[in-house]
Amino acid sequence: MVSKGMKLGMGVGVLCLVGALSYILFSNNNSELPELVISSENMVEIAEEVQLDSYGFDRNNLEVQEGKVKRNESLYLILSDLDVSPQTIYEINKKSKDVFQSNRIKPGQRYITYLDKESRAAQRLILHTNALDYVVFEWGNEIAVSTGQKEVTTRIAEASGVIESSLYETLVDQETSTLLGYRLSEIFAWQIDFFRLYPGDSFKVIYEEEFVDGEPFGIGRILAAEFTNKNETFDAFYFETKDRAGYYDSEGNGVQKALMKAPFKYSQRxxxxxxxxxxxxxxxxxxxxxxxxxxxxxxxxxxxxxxxxxxxxxxxxxxxxxxxxxxxxxxxxxxxxxxxxxxxxxxxxxxxxxxxxxxxxxxxxxxxxxxxxxxxxxxxxxNPLKVKLPPSKAIEESELSRFSNHIEDLKSELGQISSETESTVAAVAP
Incomplete structure (x- = not known):
């Protein structure tokens, strides 16, 4: 019976022989051929490829387990269940002083544990404070506590709708994040009183939808928007210059005025x-x-x-x-x-x-x-409801050409969005 080691040796020998013959056959016959010597000293072992997880850690030879904080469960109890010694837990708490408040741990928080496959000893715990932010506790060679954030990816999305009762209900009916409505009200707060919308008012918006680990996380920047209120249409485009960034209408005038329409964050009668x-x-x-x-x-x-x-x-x-x-x-x-x-x-x-x-x-x-x-x-x-508020600073004339080029495609995309359509995610990434 041929052992695994013998098979490996035979395979290496065949490869070396093929390489040598190829060199002889295809080299210039008039040139001197170097002497080929294959030995264990000049053979390089191919290292196993390291694949880091989404937290930046190598999971080779480790077992990873996930859990959620239970009611009345503390960081001390979680670490104790992982057979971490009281002295080590004490040192971890000391290291956590300026990084993490252990008394703020809440039921439902997700955590990930890294254990050695052979010894079954835990050596790292990652505790999520939310879907994005987390704290890393390590107690292997040395005790360390640090914070991190998951990668946020974005996709371009579109949404539109016609108001029947409220912007909030329109977005809920379309299963679109209501945060989008809040962002729209922030942008157009200087032109539109969002506490006095009317049936038939409509909106179109192109925005960044954020994801963490493939799951919806939030709303990024609104890139372009159009809102029709009482048969008057307003538009806004996000644009950055060297010294500032903000929203401007299609003529380059700032849509953010000196004063908001109303002194509240949410609708009041x-x-x-x-x-x-x-x-x-x-x-x-x-x-x-x-x-x-x-x-x-x-x-x-x-x-x-x-x-x-x-x-x-x-x-x-x-x-x-x-x-x-x-x-x-x-x-x-x-x-x-x-x-x-x-x-x-x-x-x-x-x-x-x-x-x-x-x-x-x-x-x-x-x-x-x-x-x-x-x-x-x-x-x-x-009258606060009728006063015409002053516009903010317009785009500098030197930037107008670049601005016009920037919004050309966005205006075209807004024009192609039907007010009746529900929110969709575009295929093209930003």
């Missing part, structure tokens, strides 16, 4: 409109109402509609708790009847657009919980 002659429910007589009342729940966060400086944050009689913000030399906004102020909100404080400045309440002369929101233009009150 308008309970009373701007009026020069409104019947006051407390005073029982007609007086001007220079704001828009939103019937939001008590404690709802109120946002600054633009960058600016707080010029008033105090209790002021019938107005209750009020915050007033000067955004520039033209526009000032006021937020009345607040339940309280956000941390740090006081006169002289700078605030950013979208920053929480207070919470809906019923302080002052009111009959119920609501926010009275007001805009002043050059010191005069204007």
């Amino acid at each position: 308008v309970s009373s409109n701007f009026s020069h002659n409104r019947f006051h429910p407390v005073l029982k007589r007609r007086i001007p109402h220079y704001g828009v009342d939103y019937a939001a729940p008590l404690g709802t966060p109120v946002l600054s509609v633009g960058d600016g400086e707080v010029i008033e944050a105090q209790y002021r009689g019938p107005n209750g708790n009020i915050v007033k913000i000067r955004h520039n030399g033209t526009y000032t906004t006021a937020y009345l009847h607040l339940n309280g102020f956000a941390t740090g909100i006081r006169a002289g404080q700078r605030v950013k657009q979208g920053q929480v400045i207070g919470y809906v309440g019923k302080t002052g002369r009111v009959t119920g919980v609501h926010l009275d929101y007001r805009i002043y233009k050059n010191g005069q009150p204007v």
